[in-house]
Amino acid sequence: MPSTREIRGRIRSVQNTAKVTRAMEMIAASKMRRAQQRLMDSRPYSDAMLNVMGNLASQTAGVDEQHPLMTKREVRNIQVVLVTPDRGLCGGLNANLSRFFLQFVRNQSADISVVAVGKRGRDFSARSRLNIKADYIEIGDTPSAADIADVPKTVIESYENGEVDEVYLCYSQFVSTTVQQPTVVKILPVEPVELDGSSNVDYIYEPKAVSVLQALVPKFVEMQIFQSILESIGSEQSARMVAMSSATDSANEMIQDLTLLMNKVRQASITTELLDIVGGVAALEG
Numbered sequence: 582m583p584s585t586r587e588i589r590g591r592i593r594s595v596q597n598t599a600k601v602t603r604a605m606e607m608i609a610a611s612k613m614r615r616a617q618q619r620l621m622d623s624r625p626y627s628d629a630m631l632n633v634m635g636n637l638a639s640q641t642a643g644v645d646e647q648h649p650l651m652t653k654r655e656v657r658n659i660q661v662v663l664v665t666p667d668r669g670l671c672g673g674l675n676a677n678l679s680r681f682f683l684q685f686v687r688n689q690s691a692d693i694s695v696v697a698v699g700k701r702g703r704d705f706s707a708r709s710r711l712n713i714k715a716d717y718i719e720i721g722d723t724p725s726a727a728d729i730a731d732v733p734k735t736v737i738e739s740y741e742n743g744e745v746d747e748v749y750l751c752y753s754q755f756v757s758t759t760v761q762q763p764t765v766v767k768i769l770p771v772e773p774v775e776l777d778g779s780s781n782v783d784y785i786y787e788p789k790a791v792s793v794l795q796a797l798v799p800k801f802v803e804m805q806i807f808q809s810i811l812e813s814i815g816s817e818q819s820a821r822m823v824a825m826s827s828a829t830d831s832a833n834e835m836i837q838d839l840t841l842l843m844n845k846v847r848q849a850s851i852t853t854e855l856l857d858i859v860g861g862v863a864a865l866e867g
Contacts, residue, residue, distance in 0.1 A: 599832035606825035613818035638773035664752035665702035681763035
């Protein structure tokens with residue numbers, strides 16, 4: 582059985598760990614609120630652009646003048662934009678996304694290249710011996726569209742140059758504070774969704790719908806990549822806050838268990854000393 586001194590040392594060590602995890606939990610909670618606010622503010626814009634793209638597609642159906650990013654071809658090379666955090670300590674977020682991404686890659690028959698956004702995704706792709714086309718790390722917790730402009734530029738150039746035939750986004754979609762969903766979506770070639778009757782508004786475009794579509798397609802790709810990065814940041818901070826909260830709770834439980842053990846050891850020591858004294862007195866009296 583450990584001594585009282587050893588147990589006190591373990592209690593102090595766990596208390597110090599609990600202070601660190603509690604501080605990280607509070608920092609993550611603050612960052613999570615900001616990330617969620619940015620994410621929720623951007624979703625209406627993303628949804629509106631999706632509706633406009635669908636409307637433009639319906640109005641330009643059958644037109645020969647098609648944007649290069651909408652051109653379909655035989656799929657021989659696939660590029661995946663893998664969006665992950667730069668850091669760990671966020672529960673199972675990185676592991677879950679990595680497994681999901683690897684399963685997606687294994688299901689493809691075409692050659693795969695990776696554009697890694699985030700250190701964790703870059704390192705995982707390297708360990709998996711995948712072809713890394715480009716990597717972008719340390720983009721921060723509050724990036725602007727200008728900060729990540731090189732990512733869509735790389736992707737668009739690869740597609741327009743014929744280096745790849747399809748491009749997918751793989752990221753953690755923010756569902757709630759406790760739920761982050763690994764997601765993969767195809768972004769190239771651009772395929773506007775068909776709208777239902779309630780969303781199919783009869784817009785008037787100037788100068789004409791085809792010209793607007795030509796200008797909007799690259800912006801649509803940029804928006805999807807930027808939105809996925811915001812989703813990933815929101816997921817990361819939420820997962821980190823939950824993980825650090827769980828770690829703090831576990832540390833507090835351990836402190837209680839160690840304190841109880843220390844009291845038992847102390848009681849056993851006192852009992853032993855009393856028995857020795859009583860035994861000594863009895864021996865003297867005898």
